[in-house]
Amino acid sequence: MPNLLEGKTALILGVANKWSLAYAIAQAYRREGAKLVLTYQAERIKVTVEELGQSLGADKVFQCDVTKEEELGRLTSELRNDGGLDTVMHSIAFANREDLDRPFLETSRAGYLLAQEVSAYSLVAVARATAPLMPSGGSLLTLTYLGSQRVLPNYNVMGVAKAALEATVRYLASDLGPKKIRVNAISAGPVKTASARAIKDFSVILDVVTQRAPLRRNTEPAEVGDAAVFLASDLSRGVTGNIIYVDSGFHIMGL
Helix, strand or coil: CCCCCCCCEEEEECCCCCCCHHHHHHHHHHHCCCEEEEEECCHHHHHHHHHHHHHHCCCEEEECCCCCHHHHHHHHHHHHHCCCCCEEEECCCCCCHHHHHCCHHHCCHHHHHHHHHHHHHHHHHHHHHHHHHCCCCEEEEEEECHHHCCCCCCCHHHHHHHHHHHHHHHHHHHHHHHHCEEEEEEEECCCCCCHHHHCCCHHHHHHHHHHHCCCCCCCCHHHHHHHHHHHHCHHHCCCCCCEEEECCCHHHCCC
């Protein structure tokens, strides 16, 4: 079978370390022949992401803080000069640790707005910056979690931000559909990533999934990567506005 992403250029925002889902997705994209472009949020992680990019065989690594319009604009200009994009993977989310640890009722106004800006609105900003780079159409992806649909312990403000992110996927799919740009999200099951460690009692969630999910196991990062390949490839040319669950079937269970 030919490489599914041969000849395509993929922008991946959010590769922070080798344990992140974004890294697993980048590995899968590279395996399928995509040319990779990575971004880093700030100077403090530049060297780390550049080293990760080297290990992945990335073509370029750019700085891009998605909360700053000027950096998004610069990214658009640089990528336009390089010939544009075929797919974009948005893997960016953030909430203050204290807003995850305390009851949702006690979420600070500043913490709520921060989680929304970085975790949900950033997809709008990224779409606006990258859509002009896909004149022949393409794919825009993001990552979400079941905490957007159900109350999960200690997910709190991030669950609300992910709910907004999923609604954003649907509205962007409607806006960008006429441009032949598909917008989808992958709802991955719990995975032991660095960011997941910020969730109190995360190991309990992992244990419950192995007991209740139809496949009786937790999600593997490579499975998320393979789903992302499908959604970035021409095989998913009729799929947009969807939340694709890669969680061993846990989302279907009531008890």
